[in-house]
Amino acid sequence: MSVLEINNIKKSFGRTEVLKGISFSLEKGEVLSIIGSSGSGKTTLLRCLNFLETADEGTISVNGSTIFDGSSAKKLSDSEIRSNRLHFGLVFQSFNLFPQYNILKNVMLAPTLLKRGSPEEVEAQARALIERVGLSDKISSYPCELSGGQQQRVAIARALALKPDILCFDEPTSALDPALTGEVLRVIKGLKSKDSTMIVVTHEMEFAKSVSDKVLFMADGIIEEYGTPDDVFGAPKSEKTKAFLNNSLERF
Template identity: 55%
Template sequence: MQILTAENIKKSFDGTKVLNGISIGIEKGEVLAIIGPSGSGKSTFLRCITQLETVDSGEISICGETLVKNDASGKAVYADRASCVKIGLHIGLVFQNFNLFPHFSVLQNITEAPIRVLNKSKEEAESTAHALLKKMDLSDKADAYPCQLSGGQQQRVSIARALAMNPDILFFDEPTSALDPELTGEILKVIRSLASEHRTMVVVTHEMKFARDVADYVVFMDNGTIIEQGRPDQVFENAQNERTKAFLSRFNEG
């Protein structure tokens, strides 16, 4: 069964089409990489699936539950509010700029949502948080504040925060692009280890080698459309579309 299905997603901002009929499907345990030039609509697509934006039309189902589908006139109709909230709990999102709460300690950043949204006890939430911090190699940072951490450490905290909600699908929107090159590796290593645990993930990335190694499936977006998709070897070594070839050649130079 597909854990996520998006069909013909369309979205405009002020009359400008940003998503022009995007369709993807992901099986449980798969890693999907989304690549493509800046401005092609990758973040908007992730934001539509994670309910930070609404779609104009199209269908999205997550873990067998329908978040949105078209009415007879082809316009998007969302599930009721309670269902949308419930469906949102299947999903975790890691942002490019970490988005940690600056006035909360690392531990509070991780326990806040489990306590407030999932009604976990403080003890249980903290015990999970400590286990996740250990996994992220940050056991000594529980009481630190985000401003005391490197970008790579902040991003690992934000991955721990997402994992604390035990999501069925984890989304990453360019998780390394705000980091210095020497810190990128530590985040890619964490995502690789999550992939080896068969976590279902969607990763928007400009790290082509990483996408080729870790993804089960690769989607190339340009101008709000998927213009090429397939297994990594198909997309990276045998691209059919000229725009894909031109895009990839920029990463192969130097």
């Protein structure tokens, strides 16, 4: 059974059709990279999965149960949306840490509010996650005392604290100085395991090539190409994919 299955997702803003029928599935432990030019709909797709936007059509299923059905007349309640959202962890380009709390509290906050275990358990788990992203020495620091790369690693620990079924990254390194990009990509790479399923929207082609099980190239709201990194990077079928990859390579 797939962890995530999305079928014919469509989304328009006014008369602009941004997603024109996106379908794919993800198996447990898979890493999917989504690449594509600016404006192709990558962020909108992640936002629809996370219920920050409501898709107009299509279905979204997690672990075999349908959590969204665009054809259903019944509107999801706020509490249904909140619980659906918990299937997904989201790490944005901007880290959005709480500036008034130290690193430990930033990571503990959501599981504490949602009562995911005793205070001792929540703290032990947060400490383990902070260690996993290599920041144990910064546990009592405040976000403003950390570099951008370190803040992004805290944001990753915070997203993991709610044990999402699927962890989604939206260009996690594009706000960072190139020197800090590597440390964040290494942390993401280190999370890859048979239990963690990830979707990474990225412009880092080398990363997409080396970490992904599948690569999806989006253009103008459709899936232009989908396959293994060897397929998509090594033998792209569509002219649009070839042009995009040539352009991306020229930039470096």
